[in-house]
């Protein structure tokens with residue numbers, strides 16, 4: 011291997027190079043998963059947050075960029091964990107650049123007293139001998155272990171049948187008396203933010219974590235606002251639908267869809283949660299259907315929507331399958347205990 015020279019991404023020019031590696035890797039490794047626009051990378055290096063610190067690293071060899079990585083350090087909870095992204099340009103794989111960048115991330119994580127790294131990688135769903143992207147083989151080779159199994163599904167909006175959606179809607183309405191829907195694009199109204207923060211905290215405990223070592227996240231109203239600001243600064247449009255329990259006035263169900271700047275045909279179904287004490291009223295289906303209708307009305311140019319769910323999350327998967335989402339590939343989180351890995355040099 012030629013030497014990998016590693017520099018922190020601190021300028022827009024370096025961010026452009028970092029982004030180009032991510033785009034080349036995504037195009038080679040995955041179907042229908044375009045990399046977000048470079049403004050999302052600018053946001054990550056230019057805006058600071060209280061809930062996490064981020065470092066982006068660029069690796070070059072013989073003067074040309076070959077590897078891109080990030081280290082994200084949760085600062086309010088999970089302060090022994092660090093999450094990582096690690097990508098090597100498809101033309102430069104199997105030269106141990108990935109290993110060299112990983113060793114650098116480990117050194118940085120140790121400097122912040124982190125004890126483990128967590129990263130995710132996609133792989134084909136089928137057991138047929140199709141070409142495997144390097145992520146899982148690399149992760150296993152460096153001593154990480156898989157701790158979750160998620161499936162990415164895609165909804166092709168042109169295939170949606172209005173009668174089918176109307177039937178799902180009628181079924182959800184029949185069971186959800188006593189709840190009202192609210193929806194918006196952009197920042198939430200002030201009076202909702204405490205409830206929204208609570209819902210995001212519950213997301214970190216209620217979605218299946220399987221063997222992932224991740225402690226409950228502490229979301230405050232201020233953290234929620236910071237999250238919203240970061241989404242806006244990265245150029246994303248975000249549509250939110252929530253259900254309010256009429257009797258208590260509390261927001262008890264939440265879902266959001268994001269659209270990246272400059273990729274108007276692609277959307278992401280992000281978080282969906284219903285508070286445990288309000289499950290069984292089809293609120294998950296109701297808020298998702300309403301947000302989908304909001305998307306179709308406000309952004310008719312969107313053609314696809316991606317979403318990820320834990321394979322064991324049968325309720326959420328059931329809703330998505332009923333809506334028409336279909337599996338594309340499988341994603342796992344890999345966890346590397348730093349005590350298990352010696353870095354030489």
Ligand SMILES: CC(C)(COP(=O)(O)OP(=O)(O)OC[C@H]1O[C@@H](n2cnc3c(N)ncnc32)[C@H](O)[C@@H]1OP(=O)(O)O)[C@@H](O)C(=O)NCCC(=O)NCCS
Nearest residue numbers: 097098103104105106107108109129131144145147148151
């Ligand atoms: C994962 C990735 C970063 C590896 O980068 P790389 O520079 O090719 O990795 P290395 O050359 O350092 O590989 C180290 C070892 O991992 C294993 N490995 C890596 N890629 C492999 C592959 N495609 N098939 C089998 N084993 C592989 C091998 O044991 C390899 O050692 P060897 O080449 O001496 O046999 C790269 O494939 C990539 O960008 N993949 C897409 C993004 C991704 O999944 N990232 C992982 C996030 S956790």
